[in-house]
Amino acid sequence: MNWIKIDEAAKITGITKRAIRYYEEIGLIHPPERSDGQVRLYTDEDVKQLKRVVDAKEVLGFSLQELQHFLSIKERVLEHKDQYESTKDTTIQQSELEEIAVGLKEQEKMLQQKMEKMKSFQEELKDLIQKVDSLLNV
Amino acid sequence: MNWIKIDEAAKITGITKRAIRYYEEIGLIHPPERSDGQVRLYTDEDVKQLKRVVDAKEVLGFSLQELQHFLSIKERVLEHKDQYESTKDTTIQQSELEEIAVGLKEQEKMLQQKMEKMKSFQEELKDLIQKVDSLLNV
DNA sequence: CTTTACTATGACGCGAACGTCAAAGGTCCC
DNA sequence: GGGACCTTTGACGTTCGCGTCATAGTAAAG
Missing domain, CATH: 1.20.5 (Single alpha-helices involved in coiled-coils or other helix-helix interfaces)
Structure with missing residues (x-):
């Protein structure tokens, strides 16, 4: 895996480091992995998600709250589909x-x-x- | 003419009275007529303009400043067209x-x-x- | 192992877009 | 013409979405 730190993630996405941390803080994106020393490490997937979230925000004019709501629904629906016959807590x-x-x-x-x-x-x-x-x- | 006061204008447009006054304050809409006692009186045209401004803001995700900029340009262009051969200050x-x-x-x-x-x-x-x-x- | 350059967390700051309250005045109806 | 109910202006308060320090820890190079 290709792990990058927040500065590179910021440069790739065009989002500031502060904003990235903020999005994590309010639950808009998943907390990324951390190094032993607590340094955030992002994967390609993480970066993709970041881009999509920001696109949606800018383009749709959704507030970050609305967006977060939508994303959580989406995840739960997809999870539900995968684990169809399971009886996990995540089941809807x-x-x-x-x-x-x-x-x-x-x-x-x-x-x-x-x-x-x-x-x-x-x-x-x-x-x-x-x-x-x-x-x-x- | 059918003059209405701010409360009715607010009910028609779905915008709060405070927001309407705010939009006037920052020059997003034209100041409406006033009664002798300084009470704002809106025409149908005023209400239409209000709706359009709010639509544009919500739909386009423009900030109010950007929107105001656009509206002022539009007005000046239209004015320019009308008074084609005049040499007024408004000429671009x-x-x-x-x-x-x-x-x-x-x-x-x-x-x-x-x-x-x-x-x-x-x-x-x-x-x-x-x-x-x-x-x-x- | 030290230096240099990031990074993390916390806290305060800030502009936009209103909300809210107070004080003073306007409208309208009986 | 006197209430009851708006309206106006001014001022301060609030939330969102970050920006900007300050302080302390971390990573990587030499």
Whole structure:
């Protein structure tokens, strides 16, 4: 495995070291491994997750809390699927699954609305660009 | 004209009264008319503008400053177009127009990227919903 | 084993975007 | 015209998302 320290992880992702530690602090990313001396060591996977989280935050405008909520749901669902017949604590109750389904569908609806609004804003932007261009080409 | 006070405007738009006053304070919306006793009176147009501003903020994840910048550019461009042959102070210099064009095109590019990332996130969401549904229909 | 360069943790600071409260004044209805 | 209920301005408080020290420990090179 290729372990890197926080400074390199920061350089790769473009996120500051402080922000990375902060994301860990609020549970947005998994705490990475540590050296014997308590130094954080990141894998490629860790770095990927970091990038995805930041993308989602920037692009979707989700608050970090919302994002964390989504990620924990996702993990639990995937875990549930893998360990289908096990009876671990991580197993999700049927009733809870239904709630999750409702919540996710709600999210998808909101995302859809967001994208539509973005489109109309994009149109407006294009219009404005056209107008500016026509003013320039006289 | 149908004048409404801030409380009704707040109820219509879903924005708090404090936020509306704040938006006015930082120049995000035009100061509305006032009664003799200094009470803010909003028209339908004002309410529309409020909605659009908030939409843009929520959907695009713009900071209020960025948004204000965009709105002021837009207004000045439109004004420029109307008063084409006038020599008012509001007229935009050629050089400035070019800068604006560059800035707007940059914005459009970023918007495009955002929308693409949103799409892929939407796919992920749909996947997850499918998985949950398949877990429910056993 | 020392030096040099990171790293960890804790604490305080900060700007944005409001919330909240107080004091003073405005509106409207009977 | 006198309450009951808004509104305004000002000021301070709060939360989020980090930035920025300060202090102390760690890693790697020579």
